Amino acid sequence: MNATVAPGITAAQIAEGQQLPALRHPVTATTIVLGALASRDWRPMHHDKDFAVERNGVKNIFINTPNNAAWFERYVTDWTGPRGRLGRLRFEMKKSVFPGDEMCFSGVVRKLSTDATGCHWVDLDLAISVDGEMRTTGFACVAVPADPSDNPWARKGDRWTP
DSSP: OOOOOOOOSOGGGOOTTOBOOOEEEEOOHHHHHHHHHHTTOOOGGGTOHHHHHHHHOSSSOOOOHHHHHHHHHHHHHHHHOTTOEEEEEEEEEOSOOOTTOEEEEEEEEEEEEEOTTSOEEEEEEEEEEETTEEEEEEEEEEEEOSSTTOOGGGOOGGGOOO
C-alpha cells in the first residue's frame, strides 16, 4: 500500500524574517539519560548525578551534544514536515541544560535560496533558551519542497549538494 505523505511546508509558504513556532519541552533526568544512551555516550556526567556534581562541578547531569543535535533536528523537521531534508546543522552550547529545565526552541528564517539543481534551501538561525536565558545557538540549512509535488528526499548524487 502506498500512502500519500503530505508535503508539509513548501518554499512558497516561507519568507525571510519568518519566525518558527516555539517548541517547549520539559527536561527530566530520563530525557538526558535516554539521549546519552541513544548516542552511546557513556560518560558519567550524562547519567550519574554524583559524578556530574562532584567531578564536573555542575548542579546535575546535563544534555550531551548529540542529544542537542537531535532536538534541533526534531525542531526543524517538525516545522518543515516530512519532506524537509536537513542539509547542514551547527550549534554552540553556551550553557548546560539540566533536569527540571524547560527547553524553549526558537528559530527565524534568515535566507531563502535555490541552487543550480532547483533545490530550495532555507537558512535558519536557531536557539534553545531556558527561562529566557540563551543556552544554545545554532544554524541549519534545510531543503524544502518547491511545491506539493516536489520531494528533496528524492534528490541523489549531483542533485543533492547541501
